[in-house]
Amino acid sequence: MTDASTELAKKRIMFIKSEDFNFIAYNILVVLDVLKCDSSVRPFKDHRKLSFLVDFASSPVLAPMLERQLRLKSDLSRRDVHTLAVAYASGASRKHFVARIVNSLITKGFVEVRKGEHDLDLDVWIKREKVPETFISSDLYLLERENIKKVAAISSHIRTLTFPTFLDRFFERHGVTVWHS
Amino acid sequence: MAFLAVRKVRYDGKKYEYESPVLGDGINILEGENGTGKSTFAGLVYFGLGGYVEPFDDSKADLHREITGDSGNYVQLSVTIDSSSYVLKRFVGTNDIAVSGEDISAVMPIVRRDSAQRIFSDWILEKLKIDPVTLQFGVYSGKLNITDFLRLIYHNQAPDPSGIFKAIDNNSFVTDSRVFREAVFELLVGKSYQQYYTALSNFRDADRQRASFxxxxxxxxxxxxxxxxxxxxxxxxxxxxxxxxxxxxxxxxxxxxxxxxxxxxRIVVGVNLAEWQKELLANELEIISASRAEANLLEEVSRFSQLKADIVSEATQLKKMMFAHEELKLFSANTCPYCLKEVKRFPNRCVCGNDVVEGEYEKFFYDSSEYLAILKSRQKNVETVEIAIASLTRDLLSVRKKKGALEEGAQRLEKQIAQAVDESDSMVDIxxxxxxxxxxxxxxxxxxxxxxxxxxxxxxxxxxxELRSATSNVETLKILADQLGTAAQADMQAKRVAFSSIYDRMMRATLKDCRSASIRDDYMPVINGGEYTEASAAVPRRLLYYAALLEMSLTDETVKFPRFLLIDTPETSGIDPTNLKAAVSRLLEVVETGEKLGKRCQVILTTGIGKYPDGMAKSVFRVMHKPADRLLSLKPEAKS
Known part of the structure; x- marks a missing residue:
């Protein structure tokens, strides 16, 4: 089976966007950059939140949906709750990858970490000078940047929120069952 | 015609009492000095017959202290009217008389409150056969009362004896009017005056009714x-x-x-309601299934559109991944899938060191060319999805068209049915x-x-x-009243002549200088043609007027005067005692005239000591001397 088309077909089948390392990596860097978590003085607290923020950054619908809900002070429709539940499942299933990808980013020197307030979490911040300028200034990630700005508007303390509070604010209080502790 | 007589006078109070002996027919004299109670006796009789006696009224200044100062006091008269006996009882200070007799036992008011009320006067006038005629005086109309008639029966002690009638009880210019005085005389003396007044009053009533109609x-x-x-x-x-x-x-x-x-x-050609309704139902069912198909198609279009959006979004993200890969160089074919660190891998060897064919080496990470290949396949997917969407949209349009046609058909059928139903409803020519x-x-x-x-x-x-009958009634009554009026006038003319003749005889027999005496058409006396004004004649002039009335009643059966006189002390200062005695003896003559005719009468006379003719001494029932002997005696228990 050396045929190139067969090889490509295999690759295509194996490709899962939401678990793609590059996908996760660029979203994490955008989140840290937009939230200005760029030094040990201003770290992103608890890296586990990043796993879920990947979806909020990349999805064209999630952040606008929550922003709209907050603006109109209305309840989410059943369909919206479903969308949110799918996002939660996606974030939850990706959390191990996130830890590893943060590790890769550390290796590359794009980010720095320190142990967080609890055993299992890390405080993360971007080393902007190490990240290629072409990436930081690229127009390609405008959508992600806008989305994260909306998220920051929805919850101004997104950077410092504890993990349980984050889950409550973005999922549980909208009716999504959370199995995470 | 009727004969009234007082048989017994009784007064009883807490302090004082009086009881007369039985008074007989003819003359009864109460003799007494001034101030012993002669007028009290007359007052008691008048009071008992329903009159008003001013000294008995404790609201007046000139009061009778023994009576007004007494309590629980009453006057009781035993009277006879013709052959019937009655007891009249009246408490001092009240206006009711209790009447008891063989045919009556009732308490009757003295004062009339409304015209329908039956009062004491109505009863006694009925017994005396005198009609209580209603008289008109201007706007005032009133029934004659017993006290009106007593004005010619009760000869009271008048300060000015030149008048004939007793002064009326209450000062009313109406009842003291000439009309009333003449009526009293006419009714007491006349024969058909009674009927005349009744007719006149009936006529007036009828006329009033006619006017109201x-x-x-x-x-x-x-x-x-x-x-x-x-x-x-x-x-x-x-x-x-x-x-x-x-x-x-x-x-x-x-x-x-x-x-x-x-x-x-009417039967309308071409109308088949049942068939149309069936058709309409089938049509509606088809519309429902078309609607369902439409909804399903719409749902599918929506799903495909979402899929397309997702694929497009993923394609964009693939570009971003490619860019990240190129810029960040985080992962490559030589990245360890466990530690994600760079591996120094030898060609045709896996990271674990085993042999592999380089072309078949399964890499964990994607490079730009691989991302691009995936991107291209995604773009291909987008095209496929677009084709599907186009096909679905075509289907949707066709379903919608079919549905529209069905709906139109249904509307047409509905209209057709409604019209047919409407027409069948209006089969009647509206x-x-x-x-x-x-x-x-x-x-x-x-x-x-x-x-x-x-x-x-x-x-x-x-x-x-009603008006016609009332008018004719009025006319009839007027004729009757006129007839009776004429008859009455004739009768009164005769009566006036008879009265004048009696009065003339009595006056000439009493007063030596009297040449003639008669009554005018207003029934007032004229002595010597009106020239005679001697003061000493005043007492006989009045007293004999009463005496003449009594004689009329004894000699003429048609005269209503009830053959009863109550005369209180006729002597007044300045009167010649000879004249007085002569006048009183006329009364005796009247009584004797009656006896001769077999007619009974009663005269009660109070007088001073010896102020009566000698022949009348046997008629005295009591003599009262001052100071101890007075009419009312203090009760023994009141003395202590």
């Missing part, structure tokens, strides 16, 4: 004119005719309307039916008006009939 007819006519304005003026006969005519018209119209309603429904209804409504309105007009006419005729 005339007034109400006038009012009614005004009202009817307002109600019937614009209507033809028809009498009852023509109104009834018109009503019958209208009712016949109405009946004909109602019958015609019934016929119209009975017309059988226009004609409505015309009949309209005419009926107008007719009903006219009939109602006519009925009202008829009702008014009936009432008007009734009122006119």
């Amino acid at each position: 005339a007034k109400s007819l006038e009012l009614f006519k005004g009202m009817a004119a307002d109600l019937n304005s614009g209507e033809e003026d028809l009498n009852l006969v023509f109104l009834d005719q018109k009503v019958v005519e209208f009712k016949q018209q109405q009946d004909r119209l109602i019958a015609f309307r019934r016929e119209l309603a009975r017309t059988p429904p 226009q004609q039916f409505e015309a009949v209804e309209e005419r009926l409504a107008v007719l009903r309105q006219d009939l109602a008006k006519l009925e009202q007009q008829r009702e008014l006419e009936v009432r008007r005729e009734a009122l006119e009939a």
Whole structure:
């Protein structure tokens, strides 16, 4: 089976966007950059939140949906709750990858970490000078940047929120069952 | 005609009492010094007969202290009227008389509060056969009362004896009017005056009634004119005719309307309601299934559109991944899938060191060319999805078109059915039916008006009939009253002559310088043609007037005067005692005249000591001397 088309077909089948390392990596860097978590003085607290923020950054619908809900002070429709539940499942299933990808980013020197307030979490911040300028200034990630700005508007303390509070604010209080502790 | 006599006078109070002996027919004399109670005795009799005695009234200044100062006191008269005995009992200070006798036992008021009320006066006048005639004086109209008649029966102690009538109890210019005084004389003396007054009063009542009928007819006519304005003026006969005519018209119209309603429904060619309804139902079912298909298609289009959006979004993200890969160089074919660190891998060897064919080496990470390949396949997917969407949209359009046609068909059917139903409902000729209804409504309105007009006419005729009968009644009564008036005048003329002759005889026998005495047409005495004004004649002039009345009643059966006189102390200062005694002896002569004719009468006379003719001494029932002997005696228990 050396045929190139067969090889490509295999690759295509194996490709899962939401678990793609590059996908996760660029979203994490955008989140840290937009939230200005760029030094040990201003770290992103608890890296586990990043796993879920990947979806909020990349999805064209999630952040606008929550922003709209907050603006109109209305309840989410059943369909919206479903969308949110799918996002939660996606974030939850990706959390191990996130830890590893943060590790890769550390290796590359794009980010720095320190142990967080609890055993299992890390405080993360971007080393902007190490990240290629072409990436930081690229127009390609405008959508992600806008989305994260909306998220920051929805919850101004997104950077410092504890993990349980984050889950409550973005999922549980909208009716999504959370199995995470 | 009737004969009234007081048989016993009794007074009883807490402190004082008095009881007379039995008083007989003829003259009864109470003799006493001044201040021993002679006038009290007369007052008691008058009070007992319903009169007003000022000294008995404790609201007046000139009061009788023994009586007003007493309590629980009453006057009781035992009287006879013809052969019947009655006891009249009246408490001092009250205006009721308790009457008991063989045919009555009642308490009757003295004062009349309303015209329908039966009072003591009505009872006693009925017994005395004197009608309580109603008299008119200007706007005032009143019944004559027993006290009015007592003015010629009770000869009281008058300060000025030149008058004849006793002064009236209460100062009323009406009852003291000449009309009333003449009526009293006429009714006491006249024969048919009673009937005349009754007729006159009946005539007046009838005339009043006629006037009221005339007034109400006038009012009614005004009202009817307002109600019937614009209507033809028809009498009852023509109104009834018109009503019958209208009712016949109405009946004909109602019958015609019934016929119209009975017309059988027309059969319309080409109408098949049942078939149309079936068709409509089938049509509706098809519309429902078309709607379902439409909804399903729409859902599918929406899903495919979402899929397309997702794929497009993923394609964009793939570009971003490619860019990140190129810029960040985080992962490559030589990245360890466990530690994600760079591996120094030898060609044709896996990271674990095993042999691999480089072309078949399964890499964990993607490079730009691989991302690009995936991107291209995604773009291909987008095209496929777009084709699917286009196909679905075509299907959707066709379903919608079909549904539109079905809906149009259904609407047409509905309209067709509704029209057919509407037409079958209006099988009756609506226009004609409505015309009949309209005419009926107008007719009903006219009939109602006519009925009202008829009702008014009936009432008007009734009122006119009443007025006619009242008018003829008035005329009859007027003729009767006129006849009676003429007869009464003739009778009174005769009576006046008879009275004058008696009075003339008595006066000439009493006063030596009296040449003639008579009464004028107002029944007032004229002595010596009116020239005689001697003061000493005043007492006989009045006393003999009463005596003449008594004699009239004894000699003429038609005279109503009740053969009773109550005379209180006729002597006044300055009178010649000879004249007085002569005048009193006339009374004795009257009594004797009666006895000769077999007619009984009673005269009660109070007088000073010895102020009566010698022959009358046997008639004295009591003599009272000062200071101890007085009419009212203090009760033994009151003395202590």
